Amino acid sequence: MKKNRNHLPDTFPEKGNKAAKVYNAICSELAMDGDVHLDLGSFSTTKMHPYANKLITEQLGKNFIDYGEYAQSKKIHDRIVALLSGLLNVPDPHSIKGTSTLGSSEAIHLALLSHKWNWKKRQQSLQLDTTKPNIVYSSNAHVCWDKFALYFDVEPRKIAISSFHQYPLEEIIKNIDQNTICVGAIAGNTYTGSIDPIEELNNKILEINSTNNWDVGIHVDAAIGGFVLPFLKEQNLQWDFRLPLVRSINLSGHKFGLVYPGIGWLLFRDAFFLPKELIFPSHYLGKPIDTYTLNYSKGASMILAQYFSILQNGISGYKKIINRCCKTAQIIRDRLKESNYFEIIDEGQLPIVVFKLNTTNAIDLYGFQSQLRARNWMLPVYNAPGNFEPNKLMRIVVKENFDTTMVTLLCDDLIAIYQNLNHYRL
Numbered sequence: 001m002k003k004n005r006n007h008l009p010d011t012f013p014e015k016g017n018k019a020a021k022v023y024n025a026i027c028s029e030l031a032m033d034g035d036v037h038l039d040l041g042s043f044s045t046t047k048m049h050p051y052a053n054k055l056i057t058e059q060l061g062k063n064f065i066d067y068g069e070y071a072q073s074k075k076i077h078d079r080i081v082a083l084l085s086g087l088l089n090v091p092d093p094h095s096i097k098g099t100s101t102l103g104s105s106e107a108i109h110l111a112l113l114s115h116k117w118n119w120k121k122r123q124q125s126l127q128l129d130t131t132k133p134n135i136v137y138s139s140n141a142h143v144c145w146d147k148f149a150l151y152f153d154v155e156p157r158k159i160a161i162s163s164f165h166q167y168p169l170e171e172i173i174k175n176i177d178q179n180t181i182c183v184g185a186i187a188g189n190t191y192t193g194s195i196d197p198i199e200e201l202n203n204k205i206l207e208i209n210s211t212n213n214w215d216v217g218i219h220v221d222a223a224i225g226g227f228v229l230p231f232l233k234e235q236n237l238q239w240d241f242r243l244p245l246v247r248s249i250n251l252s253g254h255k256f257g258l259v260y261p262g263i264g265w266l267l268f269r270d271a272f273f274l275p276k277e278l279i280f281p282s283h284y285l286g287k288p289i290d291t292y293t294l295n296y297s298k299g300a301s302m303i304l305a306q307y308f309s310i311l312q313n314g315i316s317g318y319k320k321i322i323n324r325c326c327k328t329a330q331i332i333r334d335r336l337k338e339s340n341y342f343e344i345i346d347e348g349q350l351p352i353v354v355f356k357l358n359t360t361n362a363i364d365l366y367g368f369q370s371q372l373r374a375r376n377w378m379l380p381v382y383n384a385p386g387n388f389e390p391n392k393l394m395r396i397v398v399k400e401n402f403d404t405t406m407v408t409l410l411c412d413d414l415i416a417i418y419q420n421l422n423h424y425r426l
């Protein structure tokens, strides 16, 4: 293999190489990456059952879009859409619509496009302006909401949150008008895992819709909470299709859906909310197919892996795993709080521990992070989504792979590193 001093080639090599040699060289380079199981900031699943791995490997070459040839994979896909719609309480099981996506970002973009389209059709029918669509959401939304606004030419009305636990309901409502395609609500935000008061939002929008003859609906971003909330022991929140204005929901199969990265889901309240004009027929692959996705080709294996996870765990298995993760998160919170070195920021609704360093001691946060990294733990340091304190946070996503040994080691390390840095500062 032609050497580029320290690296593998960065130009297309003239000649090929033996597979084993290529494999070993790439693995050597990848050994410098972090260990996925210790990437505590990431929400994505890092481990599945060996039978899931076998299924994924065997199905790797299958292009899901070729429904004609892989009709059975499509049937499994549609079964997943149906059972997830049931899980999220669609009102009419005979009128379900949804699709798999590469993740929640694609699902959100597709959902918001359908809201935009429905808004436009209604405006046209009322002979109103269709040139200034806007979308209203809070500033703790994931970046994919901003991307949608930019890519699809919709004015983002991004309402600043003034503290982590205060949803700006009044401001959100004030910003809705005739040109609002929909309002975004988050069931588990990326910063703290908090869940927006979706029922209250639904009720307020019902009122203003009726006063103004508007038809504004809600899209719920349940990338994080979608596979958690239905399985929690104590959960009295109303956030899904039971609320009449919730018209679409996205979930990330690759987060608490317990599948490797590359799978998200978009579900509509009713087939009615997916405009027919957005569904594209094509026939290049021999048989006519209809699609509503941004990408055309994609592997079938993560869809099949989602089915595996659902069948392997069932509702009782998901409940067991999710509630165990929540319990583990609480153990971590308690230990961190007890030490007095950390302040817990999250509200404890999801298996996510968000914290800041206690500011009575001026510990360098990035020094703290790099000492954790030296112990192989990967924890992100990130900014608050606005101009308020605390402005720097750290996050631990408690996933299925977290066992008691890992919890003890992690908490011991967090405390020891803090003490160490504090000692040298004095």
Ligand SMILES: Cc1ncc(COP(=O)(O)O)c(C=O)c1O
Binding pocket: 043, 102, 103, 104, 105, 106, 142, 144, 186, 188, 189, 190, 221, 223, 224, 252, 264
């Ligand atoms: C709340 C929320 N929405 C959307 C996304 C985007 O999801 P994906 O990475 O599956 O595209 C994320 C990612 O973490 C998220 O936390």
